Each structure stands twice: as C-alpha cells, then as structure tokens.
Amino acid sequence: MRLPAELLDAIQRETDKVDRRKLVQATTQLAEYYKAADFSTPAIATEAQRAAYLAVRLPATFGAARRVFSEIRSRAPHADVGSLLDLGAGPGTALFAAVEEFQTLQQATLLEADAQWLTLGKRWAAQIQLPIAQEAQWLQQDLRSGLTCKAHDLVVISYALGELPQAAAEAVLRKAWSCASKFLVLIEPGTRRGFAAVNAARSALIANAAMIVAPCPHQSACPMAAAGDWCHFSQRLERTSQHRQLKGGELGYEDEKFSYLIAAKAGVLQGDVLPSQPRIVRHPGKHSGHVQFSLCTPQGGIVSRTVTRSSKAAYKAARKAEWGDTWPDSTMA
Numbered sequence: 001m002r003l004p005a006e007l008l009d010a011i012q013r014e015t016d017k018v019d020r021r022k023l024v025q026a027t028t029q030l031a032e033y034y035k036a037a038d039f040s041t042p043a044i045a046t047e048a049q050r051a052a053y054l055a056v057r058l059p060a061t062f063g064a065a066r067r068v069f070s071e072i073r074s075r076a077p078h079a080d081v082g083s084l085l086d087l088g089a090g091p092g093t094a095l096f097a098a099v100e101e102f103q104t105l106q107q108a109t110l111l112e113a114d115a116q117w118l119t120l121g122k123r124w125a126a127q128i129q130l131p132i133a134q135e136a137q138w139l140q141q142d143l144r145s146g147l148t149c150k151a152h153d154l155v156v157i158s159y160a161l162g163e164l165p166q167a168a169a170e171a172v173l174r175k176a177w178s179c180a181s182k183f184l185v186l187i188e189p190g191t192r193r194g195f196a197a198v199n200a201a202r203s204a205l206i207a208n209a210a211m212i213v214a215p216c217p218h219q220s221a222c223p224m225a226a227a228g229d230w231c232h233f234s235q236r237l238e239r240t241s242q243h244r245q246l247k248g249g250e251l252g253y254e255d256e257k258f259s260y261l262i263a264a265k266a267g268v269l270q271g272d273v274l275p276s277q278p279r280i281v282r283h284p285g286k287h288s289g290h291v292q293f294s295l296c297t298p299q300g301g302i303v304s305r306t307v308t309r310s311s312k313a314a315y316k317a318a319r320k321a322e323w324g325d326t327w328p329d330s331t332m333a
C-alpha cells in the first residue's frame with residue numbers, strides 16, 4: 001500500500017519546515033514514547049515531534065485504517081457509509097483513509113484535543129482540495145472530559161483509545177457506540193497492550209448487543225487471549241526515502257502491526273453483513289506442495305489447516321491468501 005501522492009507531498013512540505021537534526025531527534029523521542037506506552041503526558045509537544053509523527057507514524061496509521069475500512073466493504077458490501085466521526089483524529093488520518101474506501105462518504109466530524117493538529121488537518125484539506133475534509137467539522141475536544149456526539153454511520157477511534165486512562169476509555173467507548181448508527185471501528189497498535197484494549201472493548205460491545213463484523217468470525221470469548229496470545233495483523237507499506245533515513249534500515253517497505261475491531265449495530269445491519277468465515281490469524285506457512293493456516297473459526301476456536309497441491313483450486317487460492325484474510329468454510333470439513 002502507498003500513501004496518496006497529495007498526502008506524501010503534504011507531509012514533505014511539513015517536514016521541510018523543520019531542521020533535519022531536530023527531526024531525527026524527535027523521531028527517536030516518538031519511538032521511545034510509544035515503546036514506553038506511558039500516555040500521562042501528550043506525545044506531541046513540539047513542531048519537530050509533529051513533523052516526526054507525520055513522517056514516520058501517519059503512513060502506518062493511514063495504512064492500518066485503510067485496510068480495516070476495506071474489510072468493512074468486503075464484509076458488508078451493501079452497507080453505505082455516508083458519515084464519519086473520528087475520535088482522537090490527529091491530523092485527520094482516518095478521514096483521509098476513509099475517502100479512499102467509501103465513495104458514499106458525504107460528511108465528517110473530527111474530535112481532537114490538540115488544536116495544532118486541527119489547524120494542520122484543515123490546512124491540508126484546503127491544499128488537497130478535498131471537499132469533504134474542507135466541509136468537515138474539526139472540533140477541539142478532550143475526550144477525558146466527557147464526549148458529546150451526534151449519530152454517524154461510522155465512528156472510528158484509531159490509535160487513540162489506548163492513550164486514555166481506563167475509566168475515560170470505557171466512557172468514550174460507551175458514547176462512541178451510542179453515536180455509531182452502523183459501524184464502530186477500533187484500531188490499536190498490534191502489541192499485547194493494544195490488543196488488550198481492543199479485546200476489553202470487544203467484550204463491552206458484545207454485552208451491548210454489538211455484532212462483531214471483523215476480525216472475529218464469532219461472538220465468543222477470544223481464543224487467542226485465552227491461550228495467552230494476542231490477535232493482530234500486519235499491513236505492508238511502501239517507505240519513502242525520508243522514512244528510511246529517519247527510521248533507518250534499507251528495506252523499501254515497513255510492516256505495520258495492528259489490532260482492530262469492527263462492530264456493527266446488529267438490528268440495523270443484520271442482512272447487510274455476509275456470514276462469518278474463518279480468519280487467517282498468522283502468516284500462512286507457504287511450503288513446497290502445501291500451505292499451512294492458523295484459523296480462527298466461527299465456532300470460536302483456533303485450528304490448523306493444511307491445503308495440499310492435490311486440492312487444485314484450494315491450493316491455488318491458498319498460495320495467494322495472506323495473514324488477516326478470510327478463508328472459505330468449505331475447506332474446513
């Protein structure tokens with residue numbers, strides 16, 4: 001996956017404003033901040049840190065958001081998404097990803113505590129000439145001090161829920177769910193901590209009559225959590241030369257690990273969501289003559305399956321299947 005050219009240009013313009021040495025330093029600080037996962041103070045306090053986020057984190061969070069939104073389209077192909085509410089929006093990453101996936105999107109509201117992000121997001125919207133982002137409501141709001149929101153088809157909390165204290169996160173989740181007329185999407189880093197936040201939210205949402213659309217093909221307790229494991233996925237992104245210079249390494253891509261959840265309002269969307277299929281929850285083992293899958297099943301368990309060359313059509317499909325894809329039930333007999 002590649003960031004749209006106009007976003008890459010916008011990032012470059014912002015990072016060009018910052019002294020190179022300060023940008024490198026801020027990139028290191030940001031990596032240390034997220035590694036320590038102590039969110040009692042904001043990650044971004046300076047222009048250099050903001051530029052570092054744009055250069056090294058935004059492409060990854062954009063990639064994860066776009067991948068998750070594409071999952072809504074494939075699991076609920078007939079459900080229109082006309083409005084988006086983004087909580088902890090940063091510079092509008094999820095909105096920029098959503099416009100790539102949902103042709104039907106007409107209105108957006110973005111809530112963010114940091115006024116500088118809102119200013120930047122609005123400036124980008126004008127530069128990129130993206131009407132929906134120009135007409136969007138960009139609102140400064142601290143999610144810890146109570147959330148007021150109107151109903152939107154899709155509510156997104158991307159890489160923000162885990163930065164809130166637990167009681168605030170629970171309150172925001174309840175409110176976000178009440179404002180989601182069709183879907184609620186949560187995205188967190190693909191770490192044990194990120195997954196724990198997603199899994200706790202999943203339990204709370206199921207208790208509130210949510211239908212889990214993805215990644216889980218069932219509503220039972222998470223079998224990976226029960227096994228002391230954590231459910232996460234990976235999105236490959238092209239790296240720019242600036243990204244390589246700032247983060248080091250020679251590879252032309254990076255793999256962003258993320259955990260996510262798509263919950264739907266069951267009463268509204270029952271007929272629009274396709275029946276659940278097993279999901280590939282690890283990198284498939286692609287060997288000569290056979291492919292091995294670890295699958296989370298609609299029955300609520302994790303099973304291993306091997307597809308051999310002798311099953312011609314299934315083997316061809318298995319060679320193409322990736323971590324995070326669904327895998328047809330018909331091969332599960």
Ligand SMILES: C[S@@+](CC[C@H](N)C(=O)[O-])C[C@H]1O[C@@H](n2cnc3c(N)ncnc32)[C@H](O)[C@@H]1O
Nearest residue numbers: 061088089090093112113142143144158159160
């Ligand atoms: C890791 S960034 C994610 C930004 C964006 N959602 C993305 O995916 O790129 C976390 C964002 O949450 C915002 N945030 C953190 N705590 C917040 C709070 N209490 N109220 C509102 N926004 C908050 C931060 O300012 C930051 O923009």
